[in-house]
Amino acid sequence: MRSWSACVIGGGVVGLTTALLAQERGAKVTLVADKFRKQTTSDGAAGIFRPATSFNVISPEITKELITFSYRYYEKLLEEDAGVKFISGYHLSNESPSNTRNFLLEGLVPEYREATAEEMAQFPGGWKWGSFYTTLLIENRFHLPWAEKKFVAQGGKIIRSTINDFSEVKNFGDFDLVFNCTGYGAKKLCNDLSMVALSGQIYKVEAPWCDKFLYGDEDTYLIPGYLLTVGGSRHFESYRTKPCPHDGAAIWSRARALMPQLQTSQIRRQWVGVRPYRSGGVRVQAEVINGMKVVHNYGHGGYGVTAAPGTAFYAVKLAEDFLSPNKL
Numbered sequence: 001m002r003s004w005s006a007c008v009i010g011g012g013v014v015g016l017t018t019a020l021l022a023q024e025r026g027a028k029v030t031l032v033a034d035k036f037r038k039q040t041t042s043d044g045a046a047g048i049f050r051p052a053t054s055f056n057v058i059s060p061e062i063t064k065e066l067i068t069f070s071y072r073y074y075e076k077l078l079e080e081d082a083g084v085k086f087i088s089g090y091h092l093s094n095e096s097p098s099n100t101r102n103f104l105l106e107g108l109v110p111e112y113r114e115a116t117a118e119e120m121a122q123f124p125g126g127w128k129w130g131s132f133y134t135t136l137l138i139e140n141r142f143h144l145p146w147a148e149k150k151f152v153a154q155g156g157k158i159i160r161s162t163i164n165d166f167s168e169v170k171n172f173g174d175f176d177l178v179f180n181c182t183g184y185g186a187k188k189l190c191n192d193l194s195m196v197a198l199s200g201q202i203y204k205v206e207a208p209w210c211d212k213f214l215y216g217d218e219d220t221y222l223i224p225g226y227l228l229t230v231g232g233s234r235h236f237e238s239y240r241t242k243p244c245p246h247d248g249a250a251i252w253s254r255a256r257a258l259m260p261q262l263q264t265s266q267i268r269r270q271w272v273g274v275r276p277y278r279s280g281g282v283r284v285q286a287e288v289i290n291g292m293k294v295v296h297n298y299g300h301g302g303y304g305v306t307a308a309p310g311t312a313f314y315a316v317k318l319a320e321d322f323l324s325p326n327k328l
Helices: 011-024 060-074 142-155 166-173 184-191 245-258 259-263 306-324
Strands: 003-009 027-033 084-093 109-113 129-138 158-162 177-180 195-206 213-215 221-225 228-231 268-277 283-289 292-298
Touching: 003 011, 003 142, 003 166, 003 195, 011 027, 011 142, 011 177, 011 292, 027 166, 060 129, 060 306, 142 158, 142 283, 158 245, 166 177, 166 292, 177 306, 184 195, 184 268, 195 245, 245 259, 283 306, 292 306
Parallel strands: 003 027, 003 177, 027 158, 084 213, 177 292
Antiparallel strands: 084 129, 109 129, 195 228, 195 268, 213 221, 221 228, 283 292
């Protein structure tokens, strides 16, 4: 394929990963976004590689393929200074054994097994079912700067600006194609009524003694990283970005019941992010908008970090097909 040029709209993990994979396929890429690094929802994410079993990209078969691609992509970054490392832990439940299973991870990660009674007894709650597994942690506090640096080193151009309409892309250059990785911003940019704001609240806590992740019922989780992420909450159609004291109290109460040692830990901050949830699943689709070739890649909900490489791979493949002379 001939060399080609692309504009990526969006500076979160999905946009940056799409830009990097487009560069791998020979594209000259300009990335335009109004938010980067700590300003993005990606930055606040715990970053554990754990897709929900309900996560969907086009079809179950494609979803499985893209999640596998994502895992292998991050696995290759373990030896680089890219903010990626292995992490192990437990998923416990008193509600259902199915809550502790994940068919998207089983057979993919190095270890995924039933937790023993002795292991579950370490944690208060009288847990009935549990799994132990090893997966990856992608800490965007480190991964996003690494990705930006690599993108620029490979000739990429970054522009801080807001795009309210696809017609404005021409202000930044003449491109063969545009990647739309705007997350929740696609609701307005694309008039996509399937996009729903899904706010989630977490704590960031000093807890260097915690080296394993832990999931319980009622959306309760503790994920160690540079700080321990303690969550969580989910509110659909919520645009709130300030911590709610009631949610905070409920999260902290559930987390302390699961891990009493938190009582003496120092809380660094609370954070609320608006996840770009899409009721029809992630949109990875090519279309022509007023003569402009556009490939959409948005709507990942709370799984942007996990799925970014896979959907970026699929989006770049769509772009190459879109630009192929045989497709014209």
